[in-house]
Amino acid sequence: MKKIINKLNKAFDNKVRLGIMSMLMVNEWVDFKTLKEMLDLTDGRLASHIKSLEENEFIEVRKEFVGRKPLTSYSATKTGRKAFSDHLDALEELLKNRY
Amino acid sequence: MKKIINKLNKAFDNKVRLGIMSMLMVNEWVDFKTLKEMLDLTDGRLASHIKSLEENEFIEVRKEFVGRKPLTSYSATKTGRKAFSDHLDALEELLKNRY
DNA sequence: AGTACTAACTTTGAAATTCAAAGTACTTTT
DNA sequence: AAAAGTACTTTGAATTTCAAAGTTAGTACT
Numbered sequence: 001m002k003k004i005i006n007k008l009n010k011a012f013d014n015k016v017r018l019g020i021m022s023m024l025m026v027n028e029w030v031d032f033k034t035l036k037e038m039l040d041l042t043d044g045r046l047a048s049h050i051k052s053l054e055e056n057e058f059i060e061v062r063k064e065f066v067g068r069k070p071l072t073s074y075s076a077t078k079t080g081r082k083a084f085s086d087h088l089d090a091l092e093e094l095l096k097n098r099y
Numbered sequence: 100m101k102k103i104i105n106k107l108n109k110a111f112d113n114k115v116r117l118g119i120m121s122m123l124m125v126n127e128w129v130d131f132k133t134l135k136e137m138l139d140l141t142d143g144r145l146a147s148h149i150k151s152l153e154e155n156e157f158i159e160v161r162k163e164f165v166g167r168k169p170l171t172s173y174s175a176t177k178t179g180r181k182a183f184s185d186h187l188d189a190l191e192e193l194l195k196n197r198y
Numbered sequence: 199a200g201t202a203c204t205a206a207c208t209t210t211g212a213a214a215t216t217c218a219a220a221g222t223a224c225t226t227t228t
Numbered sequence: 229a230a231a232a233g234t235a236c237t238t239t240g241a242a243t244t245t246c247a248a249a250g251t252t253a254g255t256a257c258t
Binding site for chain 2: 233234235236237238
């Protein structure tokens, strides 16, 4: 138990970041607006959590134009996938006695 | 997705509280010292998180003497079990696309 | 040309959370 | 009498989180 709880990653305790990572585990690239709508967030709040995940190098950014509008998309890096996966392993282990 | 993330309970985002609740889902009563050792916490830190769970009425306290020493134990209330279970449901749903 | 709009932020400042460290009260052991 | 155990409470500082407002840069309408 002592070990399990310490394996939980502080980067993922916030539910916004948990939501972002979940989206990015399932979808290779997700754009800003979609994330914002799916997670029901303001621009600022989403941007700040994205920034912290970027600083940890858990996600990467791609900027392009679609038609004439800018489109910013995000993807989980290999590091990010590993870290998130480890976090989920720890969660699972912590809770495996559920039933 | 929008709904799922909002179902996550703020009371359980902290890993200490997650650990406490996990212990109390599996064991009917767990004493202070055991919790402290299992979760590798200082007295103060454990006490403060216990207090917040108590204030939410998610756990209840029992004080007794065993031999001549005081023993304080904790148990998840029905409300607490329900809330935690709902939180886990939300987590599970959020992550079910994992594989 | 001017106004409004969209996308994606950044900044600001305040509130809430978290934590370590120290202090407390009472009891037991040595 | 001194040290240690049990279970806290208090304090204060650091960190985190958030909403709200402001910014930048290009697009579209009028």
